[in-house]
Amino acid sequence: MTNLKTFLAAVALTAPALAIGSAAHAQVAGIAVADPEAAVANTRAWATAKQQIETTYKAQLDQAEARRQAIATELKPLYDAFNTARNAANPNQASLTTQAQTIRQREDAGKQELARLQQPAARAQGYALEQISAHLDKAVQTVVGQKKVSLLLRPEAAFFAQPAVDITSAITTELDRVVPSVSISPPANWQPGQQQQQQQAAPAAAAPAQAQPQGR
Secondary structure: OOOOOOOOOOOOOOOOOOOOOOOOHHHOOOEEEOOHHHHHHOOHHHHHHHHHHHHHOHHHHHHHHHHHHHHHHHHHHHHHHHHHHHOOOOOOHHHHHHHHHHHHHHHHHHHHHHHHHHHHHHHHHHHHHHHHHOOHHHHHHHHHHHHOOOEEEOHHHOOOOOHHHEOHHHHHHHHHHHOOOOOOOOOOOOOOOHHHHHHHHHHHHHHHHHOOOOOO
């Protein structure tokens, strides 16, 4: 969710490069990989938040699951009829188009209904994840500094990587240290991404004041 997809786009940190024979050779001369989404998802704070959400919103989640199954049951005859008509010797294209539109409309309506039922739980999940991921960049910087990493990549960006170069678990450990728990009760006016926007706006607002010339 929030912040999990914005982690270090092609991260290239500017720490000094390390010699091949250095003590940090486990990171292959300063190169490491990390999965930011996994680092957040494996935190103790998120594990606890998930359990709390499943308990707090059990009625809504159970209702959503029951409706999901009911919608699937309602759609099955439509799918079967469409497939039968499509596989006929001379399928009626106009009829197939009408059937496909009916199915699509019913699917969309079902998705919207399920989204409404799941919204309270999804909102709580987003808020919990945003609180953890707000500390992600700093946690990465801390681990990168500790391990003397000069180039950090996502796992999918590396053609091959030894397990020793993966610092995801170290980032999770740092997140556990700095954010041991989170709330699952977002404020009434909270919106996803709001905290990140405020953090980005703060330096920008401070910049003009810092740029003021000194008086004589």
